[in-house]
Amino acid sequence: MSTSKTTVPFSRDSLDQVLKRRFFFAPAFEIYGGVSGLYDYGPPGCAFQANVIDTWRKHFILEEDMLEVDCTMLTPHEVLKTSGHVDKFADWMCKDLKTGEIFRADHLVEEVLESRLKGDKEARGIAAEVKEEDEDKKKRKKKVKEIKAVKLPDSEVAEYENILAQIDGFSGPQLGELITKYNITNPSTGGPLELPVEFNLMFETAIGPSGQLKGYLRPETAQGQFLNFNKLLEFNNEKMPFASASIGKSFRNEISPRAGLLRVREFLMAEIEHFVDPDDKSHAKFDVVKDVKLKFLPKDVQEAGQTELIEKTIGEAVASGMVDNKTLGYFIARIYQFLIKIGVDSNRLRFRQHMSNEMAHYAADCWDAELQTSYGWVECVGCADRSAYDLSVHAARTNEKLIVRQPLPEPVTVEKYEIDIAKKKFGPKFRKDAGAVEKWLLARTQCELEDLAKELADSGKITFKVDAIPEQIELDTDFVKIAKVTRTEHIREYTPNVIEPSFGIGRIIYSIFEHQFWARPEDEARSVLSLPPLVAPTKVLLVPLSSNPELQPVVKKVSAVLKKELIPFKIDDSSASIGKRYARNDELGTPFGITIDFESVKDNSITLRERDSTKQVRGSIEDIVRAIKEITYEDSTWSEGTAKLTPFETQSTE
Template identity: 85%
Template structure:
């Protein structure tokens, strides 16, 4: 079944937002108290749509890929997120108006102002600017924003702006500050000057327990719980590698300036996968099944050159040429693509953007974002990164708990490595209560650290180190420790897995699909249609009795009971409105099918089936009609295939 707007259909963000609000897909939380920016409640259709997307995600990934699902707590102790790096680095750059105190997210402000200046330049040159609705914040200050004036820019300045916008995700705070000064970017409302950008940590801080002594945070992602349970998951998987865990749940980020509805919020649903793989073998057993899939890529080199031109090639070619780092990463990129298309994303508004060199996490070997184009621009909705062994390594070092895989070797191997020998008889009396902490610290040093310490011992006769929990510097000489390179025969290979992590922002995906699938009927701009795929549509069937006649009620009840037994979500609309109006208001809800029960139905139990997008109708027994609905919705059959044995039906004014 096709789920896309006809070529002559039109899209209006304003019309879409009216429908989403009126039909209670979602709404600002605490609205009667004035609301809180970045917090939203889902209504019945939005809740059902989200549940269907999550169900599809669970089947597409967890079931098809045989993943291990976990549900971890949302409260996370400070120590865990300090170790993972979130306490130090999980931040965005914000800048403040010196006079009013108004706060802006620096990269968004630069992007917004430069884009508005480019629009003004196009208007001054007489170039048509692509139509698009503005968000509420822009509407409020449009008259005051000087950058929107139709001012012609020099060609060199236009090129500079375009180059900056192509790389906007990669700028550091100081670099954003330089851009704000260079291009005289001020508060768009007051024209007031801004302070230099400063970092703002995005985590919500809290206290665990009544004493308040245990500091914690609401989790900013679902990943850490999966890493900390690695040993349990490996054991549950019978020690077999590779394997993947998955988690679906709420995460929290204290966004600086939430905007654009569900696209930037403070509480949101995530679905994350941690695929643990051998660092020496990142091939994927099922890569051949997806290698033919053609995708649109925006590599880092293209962005760094100031361009946004997409490169189209198969995922097989992308991996073979080194554009995508390895097969497992490529496999998940392709699976992400298939999932997004299945739930209603427009393939022509989907691209995979590679993180630039100055944007990539220091531990990641490659990272791609699935971005969806909306009236707000390109929006990151899924991240897919090779996080190397960073997470397991840092948590193991902090807790002294080995998070490794041990595999028997077919043939023993001889290895050379640095080992530390501790003179325990002297160690205890010298360091007393700190002896245990110092010993644990020493035994958890890497080979590189041991090599460097060994060199220092041989030249200086001692080393001085700072150890957490031990006051002052700890001095260790050759009487206390020895570091030597020794040969050892190994029968077991021990390694820390690397992690491939696909991470999905469900709310962002939901809103993008709304935009991709909403349109107005060409004959009536007020008749909006939400062309959600039947698989994820909140309700699959609208049951419409032709009238309130008592003669029709037994048939309505019979068809309703049959739909319930088939577990197909449906609604009955027996209101006094015309059939056309009843269908029209359910087109807005994304309901893909309508079943009309009329007086012929009383005679022979035949009903009429209407398809939402084309408004085509066919007639048959209610069992055959519902079988067709089930085949289209749950088994991927096309409309033509599923209705081939049904009778085409034409009537006047049904959709009037």
């Protein structure tokens, strides 16, 4: 990789122009005016995404022996009601009272405060400059007046920094208080805003012609994996732990999509559900990754209003209790290795822990892999220990046991609460609702049965509410009996906990574009996209020196060898200079170029060019192709892969 990447300042505008001009992706329905948050991928974007997914599948599914499933995107209302998405899958939005423009509240607060801090820093920089310069008093007075308009009090600067460190943890009402306190208005018009209200992010639809079966486009791929747990466990010969994985489209009706691929309404996800024994969250391969060093932003640092990163190995993070368990730690390290492999800059990657007021009530721990871009730090991968929540709620709703049965080495005596229902009396009392009441009672946990047993003993009756029945249910000892019994058990039954790594592929792809985009210092108009050869859309550009027919047999021969080795390539036999042809493909991220000249006709030798350094070597067709394979697919460096080839020096054509 060329060190010159850092000598020319990054330009988001330049990157956007390249991505649009080379059709990596573009707004969908553009000739109709487009729809915000929807994008189409062009040929290089499709190829890059496919290569990222192929690498993900090999890195996780194949290497970890995961069970891949492909579940439907249409999901009935009842499933997402049970999972909590219908009631809780929402963001906070606020509306401009005059124009009707809508903003996502947390993003608006973050954007405005960051903008004010930036203005404050610029003002303080100018103030220092003015103090040092010996200017005429009139000019100096004017400058100071401009500075006072943007400079913030020191106390307010500290408040803003504290808020931004905790921005992901604020509730809707808290965001409303911040909007009011700091007079946050529409950034474009300065118009006043309504206080934030909740907006559910799911796309609602109807399944079937009658429209009676309400459904949604799935907001994640996870629920299908949970609902197929019993089938997956059986497929895995009842062995624990194991993991399922799914790659597919998900949909979220974002409030105000912006920032290109970072916030869209239809996107590709890759999710893993690793099912583990709640009493043993070790991982057989943890020692393989324990020395991987990572940058962490733990919750206590954020809650103190700070953003300083803590660098330590994943082994140290788990041993100290900062990361909850070894399986969670193992996947955090594997996420890091995957992101680095596909082109993420390790210096712009951190793992941020969810704060206490941000963490789901059922989660044991949760960390986000965040990538730094020109838009700030962006969550690209979530890695959560979701405990037994998902399987438990679906089991309770469907009365289907989603559990593991494990033979015990020796029988054990256990005490547990059991409920005895007088079923013959339920029919006359509840009629059509008898099944729903019975189902509710049988779905109670041991803790809930203990509470009900105490209520029954103290008052002679229990009262409770069943979702499908409007009236409160009341039962006395004629209908139910709850008692603690002692039993000898030969089988242990438990609901697995779930470790869930969840990848937003589009966000990762865009972040890599930013991390690997640069301009050559000798000509800033010449942009380069330094995608790793493994995931680059095309691996090789084949360049005949001229259109002379004598070169065509060699072009065909090299093409045949590349096809046989399954190496993606393109031929550019246009009339443009070799330098221009290479420059066009540097923008596309093509890592290698092969030049075919008149020497090639004589001895079948060809020249291989490396994209970032523009270094060239020469050798036989077979040796050059072997070097490309080693560097692209076998993790060799340029110097290792070309060690047996001859350095090639020629007059620069670039």
